[in-house]
Amino acid sequence: MSRIAVVTDTNSGITREEAKKLGVFLLSMPFIVDGKEYFEGVTCTYEQFFDMLAAGSDVSTSQPAPEDLTALWDTILQNYDSIVHIPMSSALSGSCGTAKALAADYNGRVCVVDNKRISLSQRESVLDALTLIKKGLTAAEICVQLEETAYNSSIYLAVNTLELLKKSGRVTAAGAALATLLGLKPVLQIQGEKLDAYAKVRGMAAAEKTMLKAIEKDMQTRFAGKPVHIAVAYSGDIRPALEWRKTVRSYFGDSHIELYKLPISICCHVGAGVKAIACYEYFE
Structure with missing residues (x-):
């Protein structure tokens, strides 16, 4: 063999x-912070990245x-x-x-x-x-x-701030300002390929409910009868993420649902405080 x-x-x-x-x-x-190139997990830790982001550094991604x-x-x-x-x-x-x-x-x-x-x-x-x-x-x-089997997966994520999405051109400055004023949290989705808008709701609690229902619907339709895993992810502070995992485990009655960090390449566009959930078919 x-x-x-x-x-x-x-x-x-x-x-x-x-x-x-x-x-x-x-x-x-690689990713860029204030014009300097870093490599995830080699020359910059997850915690260091978010410290720089909180300090107002300019961040972007690279190949x-x-x-x-x-x-x-x-x-x-x-x-x-x-x-x-x-x-x-x-x-x-x-x-x-x-x-x-x-x-x-x-x-x-x-x-x-x-x-x-x-x-x-x-x-x-x-x-x-x-x-x-x-x-x-x-x-x-x-x-x-x-x-x-590329499209046999779903990811939903609730973004805490629109500032980095505004910088990347995925949302207008006026739209970001209005959403911030109204306390709206965008829920984004990846159903294969691109990052797209899924919903806009008022507050993170409503965003969590929206994501749970979206995954539940996918399991009942797209993934019905198929072996699937559910996982959750976060960016920045792990403490609210642990509560998010607890909520997801309770909702689906599955104590084995794991929590992971979103990669820095995504965090460069969505910032800290993100909560995400994914469902995907797997090979047995």
């Missing part, structure tokens, strides 16, 4: 410690340098026969397209998955890839499986 390595990036929310336990290879995504990616692949292929590379959705970043172009020079030994995911759902794709390796699939077959 050929040896297959799984590679992903920190957009999945997987930490270096988790990657080591899982036996996967992790590419740290890995092509030479960093190929250097990682070259090192891995000294000990493995092939690679399944799982980056974030091509609809959210150019890093997937870059990886696919670079992989063309590897004679099929590197298979790049464009399965339209990020954060919680991208994490699940990594776990699915490991499951499929155990089932004996080749890297190319795993890529096909993950892309065929």
